[in-house]
Amino acid sequence: MIRFILADIRRFRAGALAVVVLIALSVALCTVVTLQERAVRLGSARAAEKFDLVVGAAGSETQLTLSAVFLQPAPLPLMPGAVLAKLAADPRVAFAAPVGFGDSASGFPVVGTTTTLIASLSPQLAEGRAFARLGEAVLGAEVPMPGGAEIKPMHGTAETGGHTHTELAYTVTGRMAPTGTAWDRAILVPIRAVWQLHGMEGDHDEHDEHDHGDHAFEADESEAHHEHGHVDPAAPIDERFDADMPGLPAVLVKPKTIADAYRLRQEYRGETTLAVFPGEVLTRLYATLGDMRSLLLAIAVGTQAIVVAAILLVTIMHVGARRRQIGALRALGIPKRSIVVIVWGELFLLFAAGAALGISGGYAAARLISALLTARTAVRLPVEFSAADLPLALGIGLAAALVSLVPALVALRSSPAEALRA
Amino acid sequence: MLSLSIRDLEMRFPGLETPALAIGNFALPAGGRLAVTGASGSGKSTLVNAITGLERVKSGAIRWDETDIAGLPSGRRDAFRARHIGLVMQDFHLFPGLSAFENVVLPVRLARRLARPEAERAAMLLDTIGIRRPQQAIETLSRGEMQRVAVARALLSRPGVLVADEPTANLDRRTGDEVADLIIRLAAEEKATLIVVTHDPQVMERLDRRIRLSGGRIDEDSAGTPQT
Numbered sequence: 001m002i003r004f005i006l007a008d009i010r011r012f013r014a015g016a017l018a019v020v021v022l023i024a025l026s027v028a029l030c031t032v033v034t035l036q037e038r039a040v041r042l043g044s045a046r047a048a049e050k051f052d053l054v055v056g057a058a059g060s061e062t063q064l065t066l067s068a069v070f071l072q073p074a075p076l077p078l079m080p081g082a083v084l085a086k087l088a089a090d091p092r093v094a095f096a097a098p099v100g101f102g103d104s105a106s107g108f109p110v111v112g113t114t115t116t117l118i119a120s121l122s123p124q125l126a127e128g129r130a131f132a133r134l135g136e137a138v139l140g141a142e143v144p145m146p147g148g149a150e151i152k153p154m155h156g157t158a159e160t161g162g163h164t165h166t167e168l169a170y171t172v173t174g175r176m177a178p179t180g181t182a183w184d185r186a187i188l189v190p191i192r193a194v195w196q197l198h199g200m201e202g203d204h205d206e207h208d209e210h211d212h213g214d215h216a217f218e219a220d221e222s223e224a225h226h227e228h229g230h231v232d233p234a235a236p237i238d239e240r241f242d243a244d245m246p247g248l249p250a251v252l253v254k255p256k257t258i259a260d261a262y263r264l265r266q267e268y269r270g271e272t273t274l275a276v277f278p279g280e281v282l283t284r285l286y287a288t289l290g291d292m293r294s295l296l297l298a299i300a301v302g303t304q305a306i307v308v309a310a311i312l313l314v315t316i317m318h319v320g321a322r323r324r325q326i327g328a329l330r331a332l333g334i335p336k337r338s339i340v341v342i343v344w345g346e347l348f349l350l351f352a353a354g355a356a357l358g359i360s361g362g363y364a365a366a367r368l369i370s371a372l373l374t375a376r377t378a379v380r381l382p383v384e385f386s387a388a389d390l391p392l393a394l395g396i397g398l399a400a401a402l403v404s405l406v407p408a409l410v411a412l413r414s415s416p417a418e419a420l421r422a
Numbered sequence: 423m424l425s426l427s428i429r430d431l432e433m434r435f436p437g438l439e440t441p442a443l444a445i446g447n448f449a450l451p452a453g454g455r456l457a458v459t460g461a462s463g464s465g466k467s468t469l470v471n472a473i474t475g476l477e478r479v480k481s482g483a484i485r486w487d488e489t490d491i492a493g494l495p496s497g498r499r500d501a502f503r504a505r506h507i508g509l510v511m512q513d514f515h516l517f518p519g520l521s522a523f524e525n526v527v528l529p530v531r532l533a534r535r536l537a538r539p540e541a542e543r544a545a546m547l548l549d550t551i552g553i554r555r556p557q558q559a560i561e562t563l564s565r566g567e568m569q570r571v572a573v574a575r576a577l578l579s580r581p582g583v584l585v586a587d588e589p590t591a592n593l594d595r596r597t598g599d600e601v602a603d604l605i606i607r608l609a610a611e612e613k614a615t616l617i618v619v620t621h622d623p624q625v626m627e628r629l630d631r632r633i634r635l636s637g638g639r640i641d642e643d644s645a646g647t648p649q650t
């Protein structure tokens with residue numbers, strides 16, 4: 001039986017190949033959409049779970065989350081430095097780490113923060129030690145620079161036309177262990193170095209505070225408004241913060257208990273500040289993404305239906321052309337069930353081959369896309385199948401099995417004599 | 423060996439005023455050897471289709487021994503044909519992509535497991551008909567060889583009757599004679615009733631009995647007066 005089916009497929013190999021490729025493409029499309037959506041969702045949920053609460057200046061929750069979780073270079077409004085001091089002193093807070101964005105080096109974001117955050121992201125450094133002086137830096141696991149390297153930060157990014165800070169070069173003292181988050185591509189430096197580099201520290205009068213109020217770290221800031229301070233790279237870092245600190249875009253907070261987390265969020269949602277659970281914001285974002293996925297999947301399934309219909313048409317025509325052959329089989333007294341199995345089996349074999357190719361191709365494509373995205377953002381996007389895919393796969397399999405039955409049944413409608421005359 | 427008896431058979435096709443075939447009474451004893459002749463369109467193939475169960479018969483009876491094939495549903499007709507009737511057609515209806523041997527055993531293989539004795543018999547039949555390389559791909563055989571393979575296939579399951587519809591029409595004179603020879607010889611050896619549709623006087627001569635169809639009726643029967 002299988003020999004006969006294979007001999008037959010060999011005879012129509014061009015057509016068979018076309019059918020397999022068509023099915024493989026449409027199945028691959030479905031697979032990629034499903035896997036990729038899941039990868040993005042899982043990957044960023046994992047990236048977000050490091051920080052329970054993010055506090056920033058009043059503005060967009062989404063932007064604050066994306067900047068804090070993905071270190072996306074976007075101009076964030078600044079909030080008063082006193083917020084950091086208040087949070088750091090709060091007994092409900094396990095730790096509060098400031099983050100200052102805006103600079104980059106060789107395309108990697110330079111983030112000003114404290115050693116607390118380094119200890120939280122990577123309790124055990126992969127290499128070296130944390131920074132202890134203003135002119136020192138710790139690398140994320142995936143920043144391809146050697147220990148001891150000199151880093152010249154650039155204001156903004158090269159693409160947005162930033163300029164290099166010539167006043168200071170950081171020296172790399174350590175490297176964090178991989179975290180699977182955007183921080184793997186970050187260069188962590190002392191927050192005070194960032195402040196001083198941008199001329200913000202020790203200059204706390206109202207005027208200056210205001211001057212830096214909205215756009216302090218923006219790349220498109222004009223030179224005239226931009227003062228550069230001088231930084232002493234050998235000065236030891238000071239991580240005690242008081243109410244006189246300059247403005248900063250965000251503080252990452254680890255509350256002691258869940259109840260504390262909710263209370264803190266409540267308290268810091270106000271006129272000037274905004275507090276968000278990044279996980280929650282991302283979930284809301286993915287609800288939209290989920291809708292997108294449904295839409296894409298509907299399109300993919302639609303394509304699939306069209307492909308199946310086209311294949312059905314082809315096979316019915318094919319069976320028409322094969323009526324003589326089927327007539328001959330029946331003239332030889334071969335039972336109808338065997339003929340059904342042959343015609344059905346041949347088609348189903350093509351369907352199955354196409355589906356197998358499509359699923360593995362789709363998986364490979366999703367892996368590739370994830371790898372590309374990871375290379376750019378350092379956020380690990382896990383491509384994996386889940387039990388939720390099973391009903392869809394079974395459904396498609398069942399539909400294919402039923403559809404393949406149609407030509408077989410069509411083939412048996414006429415008498416063998418009629419079929420032989422065809 | 424099977425005997426054939428036909429009663430009040432009438433085959434009509436839509437769009438035809440007169441029946442394509444009308445046979446009131448006809449009998450062929452077991453082991454009989456019958457030649458069927460007649461002009462083109464006289465109903466020869468229609469007769470073959472009716473007695474082999476390839477076409478549904480709506481009126482009349484066609485009895486092979488005790489089985490009225492006209493009364494059977496199509497599935498049972500297929501099964502009866504597989505078991506009792508060896509069929510050789512004008513176009514050989516062999517299956518490309520398979521070897522000569524595989525073509526001979528195909529009807530058995532697609533219906534059930536091929537048993538050892540059947541495989542041996544297939545090899546023996548191929549040897550008898552003069553196919554020296556049973557594994558040769560079927561599409562590389564000569565036309566004469568192809569039709570001989572078709573004869574071997576028809577005989578594999580020891581049918582009680584061998585029916586051939588113009589088996590030599592697609593072959594040249596000499597090859598045709600060889601194939602006709604083979605059919606007559608093997609039908610005798612296998613003790614099968616033989617019915618051959620043919621235009622070849624030489625073939626007719628070698629069979630015991632000859633009927634001629636005209637307009638769907640038997641207008642000449644070498645065994646006696648034609649019945650209507």
Ligand SMILES: Nc1ncnc2c1ncn2[C@@H]1O[C@H](COP(=O)(O)OP(=O)(O)OP(=O)(O)O)[C@@H](O)[C@H]1O
Nearest residue numbers: 435436438442460461462463464465466467468469
């Ligand atoms: N399915 C059909 N529908 C309509 N008419 C048919 C059908 N099958 C056969 N006929 C008609 O029945 C008549 C007998 O046809 P048949 O094929 O039996 O002739 P034949 O004797 O075998 O001819 P040939 O020697 O050319 O093979 C013809 O007139 C043919 O047109």
Ligand SMILES: [Mg+2]
Nearest residue numbers: 466467468587
């Ligand atoms: Mg004919």
